[in-house]
Amino acid sequence: MKALKIATFNINGIRSRLPALLAWLAREQPDIVCLQELKAADQQFPREALEAAGYGCLYQGQPSWNGVAILARDSEPLEVRRGLPGMEDDQQSRYLEAAVQGVLVGCLYLPNGNPQPGPKFEYKLRWFECLIKHAQALHGSSHPTVLAGDFNVVPTDLDIYNPRSWLKDALLQPESRACFEQLLAQGWVDAVRHLYPEQRIYTFWDYFRNHWARNAGLRIDHLLLNPDLAPYLKRAGVDAWVRNEAKASDHAPVWIELGRRRQQR
Template sequence: MLVVTYNINGIGARLPALLEYLAERQPDVLCLQELKAPHEKFPEQAIRDAGYHALWHGQKSWNGVAILTREGPAQELQRGLPGDPLDEQSRYIEAAYQGILFCGLYLPNGNPAPGPKFDYKLAWMERLIGRGAELMAANVPVVMCGDFNVIPTNLDAYKPERWVTDALFRPETRAAFERLLAQGWLDALRSLHPDQTIYTFWDYFRNAFGRDAGLRIDHLLLSPAVAPALRAAGVDRFQRAKEKPSDHAPTWIELDPDAVLQPPGGH
């Protein structure tokens, strides 16, 4: 099973590139972030014509998340991150598909920090930690993936000293991410490539991609029931090299569905 997370940075502008990617890689599950489109403007028919089913949570101009599946539709379980009924930002969606619960998320950037946006980021992360604890307690197979806007360690940034005051790398941000991981989540890419420089994002400015001056901020976290099924993980850098790309590259894992541990009675 090929599972991909991809911050598309505007599905309207990058729909042709997305359709090309779907045809080329044929992921079984694709979690999208930063749709930047209201709910009614999601290109459902084009996605369906490409052979995919879609669940999405849109928002005008900003944010937006979606889960695309190839072999039949996923069952939507949650829209919006629990814990703040007044939060109207479209950043989270959960769906069950082929025995696995997929959580697609677009964690707030948080800049400038300190400030209200950083406070919102940290509060959002607290809610995510709470949801993570609930999912762990349920002991079900879960893949939590998306643009976390978190640089976990120095290895995950080109010239990390330039990021020390940034909301993506501040101690409070990294500490919250570490608390999430401490629940038992496996950082899939880092588990298979513990010492390798791997980036998933390159700014549009100063030829960042050409210089490989990137960040690793797109993550796929696996619950203990899914971790034994992990077979490979990587980043499709070729997509970032195409004309008018997103500033993120698709980040992927390969799972062996037969190795996913199901709770008693199935899921």
């Protein structure tokens, strides 16, 4: 296995936050990056700027909303698929899959689902069920695989500053959490929680009510590793400094480092 640093980052508007993205890439130098919520059509994606920074790009944009991309340092992502099986009628750009430097990468932006109950929550659960089915096939493929992105799920109460204020939110509903548990039951490893089983770690701080300053956060950005990749997990973390920059996304990048050899647990 090649030593790699893989990150996921909900950029929340790539055009307005391109300088921040480039600054983060220059400072942290991840090898593979999954981006979500581009909020830009394909023709507006800043490919030239990212290529000048040393990153090959694969992207599926959408005007104003959604959009996902996979970046690879000093290489080109090889596209495997766009969209999930079973969601062929879906008009939203939420899933992109590519082979990158020996790893199969699934970049996803799972639907938020609010308000719930209602059509948006039903769409979230339908999308989640299709992800679970596809993930089962990926899990059994024997290829080192990571599912990385904004899952819009707070897995447990340890992953949120205070669940009482969010009890009606789609991110905490029992159905949402049950779907995430189904993924883990397949054998996927939640990288951050695996290395930090009891630590409160957040990846998202809402713009409202001073959430960042109070560290009132949620952990909704995840990297799930299949059994062929999980043994190489070495380190994981959140680049929270990015959230403190001017005009920051409400998310911070989450990353893992993979070693060349299997790690002893």
